[in-house]
Every structure is written in structure tokens, then in C-alpha cells.
Amino acid sequence: MSRLIHAVGSLPPAVAPDAETGMKWLVDSSAVDGQADGGAPVALTALPCDGDPDWIVQWLHGLRDVEDPSSARRVFEIVADGDSSDYDRVPMYRVAKGVKLQPEHVSLQRRQDVEGWIGLAEEVRRRAGADQLRFQVGIPSPLDLTTFALANPRVLPKLPVGQRLGAMASMLRLYPVFRTAVLDDVRAIHDSHGENVVFQVEAPSVLVVLWSAPAAARPLAAKWLAGKMAGLLAGFPQDAEVVLHLCYGDLAHRSLVTPDSFGPAVLFLNALAAKLGRRLPKVHLPAAFGDHPPSTDEAFYRPLRQLRPGYELYAGVAHHDGGTESREALRLFEDAFGRQATAVSTACGLGRHTAEQAEGAIQDCRDLAGVSRDEESAA
Template identity: 40%
Template sequence: MSLLDHRSSAEASADSGDPEARRQVHFVGSLPPAVAPTDRAGMQWLLDHAGAMRLTTLPCDRDPRWIIDWLESLRDRGPFELVLDGDSSGYTRMPAYRLRPGDTLAPGDVGPRRAQEVSAAIAARRQLSAADLPPYQVSMPAPLDLSLFAFGVPAATMRLLPAAAALRAIRSALAHLPTFTAAIVAEVDQIRQLADRWSEDIVIQLESPAVMVAYDRAPRAAWPLVTRMLTRQLAGVITALPPQTLLVLHGWCRGDLEHKPISGMRDLAPLVAFTNALAARLDRAGYPMPPLHIALCDGETAPSTRPSDYEVLRRLRADVQLYAGLVDEHHPHASARALELVEQALGRPVDAVAAACGLGRRTPEEAEANIALAWQLSAAPVPTTP
């Protein structure tokens, strides 16, 4: 099966070799709406196309715009009023809010309400034609990202707001971060209770594109300060959860609204500094470092094939589980070369291969091709370190 062969993995499984010898495959979350009219249909489609893959989790995000729907819902929810209107068709056209004078913000005003979807999805899982399912994955935005989006900080960084309004947006996002944190912690706790009720393993994928964007927007001299601030904040969220909470971090993402990035950053040095510092903080708190999914390409740019871009991964802690988001069906040879370079730098295989983001902004045919390429890359030879 060549890198340009887009048969499904199920069709190729007869000559695939031992599945246990392969890397795992991680699906970030969303699916093309056309293949997921219901929870059951979406998960079954994913299982059918995954074939003999060893999946890290089984997600069920049928709406690739769910975070945008949350942002839009703030128009009629809680004490918000519009500062900047937009149709959310791109990063430069997103609505931004502020609190009405005299009003206060409560966790119930800002929660993404993901827990409401979990019971239905778990019930659908039990109707799937597969005996041994991987854990159910629930995507959950990090509190920092929700706060930044709500108060219009992306618009501020793009200079869509006047300077004074931009400064107020940043101050508001940081000032109200504890409220957003309380909302996310409460919602994860609700999901964990549902997991116990249904006797299901549930993995929370905590998503924070704000990490990459923060480094991208900050001057290099400020990166150590950014690292301290981001790791302290995210470690605070993780340690507010019970230690047995199963997590994956989607924490190095270029953004994918309309399948376009908000950041084109390629430098992996801040990723390594952030990850090592976060793992150290969690060590001190007695919490495990969750597996980390990183985007190494985006909707417009293929994975880099320059060895120098990956050399800094030599400094990544050896105990960090890495899910490499480099599966790009439009650039299969670059994807394969990037995997080779990543593993040469790490000195070990990655724990899973993945697309850079969810598949929901692809056509069904593109999603199928991405899954087929992930299957091929999962069995790629492990390179020797130079």
C-alpha cells in the first residue's frame, strides 16, 4: 500500500502486518457532518474506516463549529453585550463581548455545556458493532481559551479593536479567568459522574490553541515569562480535577476555523519549554503529565521536511507521550518525512500519529484519505538516530 493509496485501512488490513506493532492513531475530534448525522452513525463511520487501527480514543464531535456556536450563544446568555459583531466565518470576523456595566459573571454563564451531550453519545456507543471500544473522548476547551475568545482578545491581537478596547479585552479575559476555570472544572466533574454512572472510561481532551498563539504574539524575549504564566494556569486547571481524570492535551494547535490557521508558527522551542515546565509542575503536585497532541501542519501548510525544525525535540522529556499531528492527506510524502524527522529527534517512536486537528472541515473523501494515510504512517519503520 503506497503513500498515495487511499484505500480504507479496513480494505488494506489483510496485508498490513501485526496491528500491535503499529503506532496508535489519535482522532482529534470532529467529523464531516455528512458522515455523522447521528452520534451512532458518526462513531460507526469512524470505526469502519479505522479498521484494525489501534485507536487512542473514540471521539464523537458531530459539529465542527461547536466552539463557534458557544461563542455565538453569548449574545443571549449571561451579562454580555457586543463590542464587535461578526458572522464567525473567520478569525477576523468573530464577535467580541464585554460585561454590561454593574453586572457580574458566574460559572453558569460561560460553561460550554458539553456534559449535556455525553449521555446520548454513550448510549449510542452501546449500539456500535464493535466488541472492544477505546475510551470515549470529549473535547473540552481550556478556560484560558474561552475567556480570550469571549472578551475578543483574538480581535485585539489582530488590531480589529481600538487600542483602549483591546487593552480592556485583555484585562477582562485575565480578570475573569477564575470564573471560566470554575465552569470547566464543574463541567468535567459532571462528565466524570456520567462516566461512573455508565461504567465507561471517558477521556477529556483539553484544548488550548491559545498556547501557541501566545508565543506567536509575544516577543521572543518574553517567552520565559509566557511559559511561567501558561504552565501555572494550565497546571492549576489540571490539579483542580481528581487525579484519576483521564486527559489528553490538544495544546499546540495553529487553529482551524474555516480550515485556516490563526498562527503559522513553526518554531518548536517554546513547545518544548512549555511541555517540560508543565510536566515538572504536575510532578510536584503528584499529577501525571497527560499525552500531548501537537499540530505540525495546518489546513494551508504541509509538515516541514527540514531536519533543523525538529532538532529541539531532543530536549523534550522522554516520558512525555507525544501524539504527532502531521497526517496531511494532500502532502503524504511530507507527512512521512516529518514523522521520520520527529522520531529521529526524539530518539523513539511517537506514541500516536494524528491529523493536525479534527476532520470536520474536510470533505468525507478527504477525511477517508487522511485516515488511510494515518494507517500507513502508523506502520512506518522507526528511523535510527544519527
């Protein structure tokens, strides 16, 4: 059975100057024969509707202008400012004294975004003859949002100890507000478009925290992170289709950490499986990071042998340079996993690639998706 192609979401402006053009580019690029016209099957797991790589950055910068309607006061004060050109220049805030933070203060307004995209997405799908193709909506983990907004780990070390501890305490205390804001959007979108939508929960904080923690602390950290994720997923409608996107960060096409195995990811996923009362999400698991190609070290993939059963995995092994590295990475991924990956993908979205690199990456995905494990073994 051929694998599918999982498009993480973002696209470079050169191939996606607007949402409709970006969606059409993905559909055309993912058609089985390379041409979507004429009703050829489209090999995508779902169709991402928002190709903008900086929409979270825009939300983060927009927090400085949020006002509390009851008092006409600014909700946030700037602790550290920046233009988000790299991880050390991301702004960080605190809630203004006397303001009670509400979900609407931190809402991403994803429901409004989806209403703006859905008609365009339906038309792209109709023209491709892919009526069963669902629409993918990115939903950031509220833990990531809370951390970036209130306790940025690249800013905290620069603050006095007391201020640092206060920021961390504020992050933990206010996390439920961010969680409510995210779930309000999820439920509203599901109520209107449930059968047509796949929610991609984007959680780079998981692997960044685990790789930043001392090895001895990782099992405990994995359980804590799994508890937060399980609590979030418990708030999704029971019949919602969910994909969990793990990554190592990709701002300026650089990762926050340098992984050398899937060990921490498996710690987290096993802890999550133990805590979830609903079916397991599909998981996009990256073997590459930043501008680095996927690992071809067998030891990198070996921890997948310990993964609890029940997960469907999307192998993040495709790369814009393609070729033998990607193919070997997929072979090692699936050998350790013990079965074929449901889909292949790049490590993260393509929004910080050049147009040429995006073309190369999607070509690599298409090549890998059409190769069966038997064909690989015979190669």
C-alpha cells in the same frame, strides 16, 4: 509495536451527518484491516463523540442570548459582532454593567452533551467488538474561552487603547469563572463515566500566543501559560485520563500563526512538566498547520531533543495528501523525540476538510500507524 491513531475529533458533515454515523465512520476507518465488522481490532486511542467542528462557535454566538435569572437581564453586551466565517469576524463581548458573571452563564453544558452521546457510543463500540475503547470528550481550555469571548486578539487592535486595556483586564479577572465552569463539567462527566472517558483539553491559545510573542518574551510567556494549564489540570480528578491538544488554529482551515519549529511548544511543555504535581498528560503535537502539510525540515523537529522525559506524544504529521511527506515527517519527529510516538494524527480535526480529504487523511493515519521505526529506517 504499531502506533495508534488519534482522531482529534471533528468530522465533515458529509461523513458525519449525525454523531452515531460519525463515530461508526471513525471506527470502520481505523480498524486494523480496514473493516471493523467481525471484531477486528480498532487502532484508535479513543473514540471522539462530537464530530461538529463548530460547537465552540455555536457556544460563542449563544453568549449574546444568555440571561441572568436573578435580574432577567442579558449577561453580555456585544463589543464587536460577526458571523465567525474567519478570525476577523468572530464576535467579542463584555459583561453588562451591574451583572456578576457566574459559571452557569458561560457553561458549555458538556455533561448534557455526553449523556446524549454515551448510549450511541456504547452501541458503536459494542458492534465493533472494541469494548475497551474509551470515549473522547473535548474540553476547551478556559483560557481560550475567556480570550475568545472577552479579548479576541483579532478584534482588540481595532479598539481604542482604553477599551483594549479594559478588555484584557476583564479577561484576566474573569478567567476563574470560566475555569470553574469547565471543571464543573469535567467532574460531573467523570463522576458518571470516569473509567470510560478520555478528556481532550483543547488549547490552541498556547502555540498561538507563543508564536505571536517576540522570541525574547517566549520563555516568560511559556511559564505563564504553563501555570494556567497546571492550575486547570490540578482541578481534574486525579485518575482522569487527559490528552492535551495543541494546535495553531483551524477556523476556515487556516492557522493563526506560521510555525517553523517545535521550539515554543517544547518551552511550554517543559515549563508545564516543572509545575505539574500529577502525572503528565499525553500531548497531541502538530507538525502541520491549517491547509499546510507537515514540515520535512529536520530543524523543525530538533527542539524535541530538549523535551523533558515523561511525555507520551501523538505525532500530528498525517495529511490528506499523504505519501512521502508524512512518512518523512514522522521519521524526523521520532528521531528527534528519541522514541516511537504513541499515536499518529492529523494536525487538527477533519471537520473543515471535504469528505475526500477526510478519507485521505484517515488513510494516511492508518498507513503511518502500521509502520514500525525499523521498517522506516530500512525504507
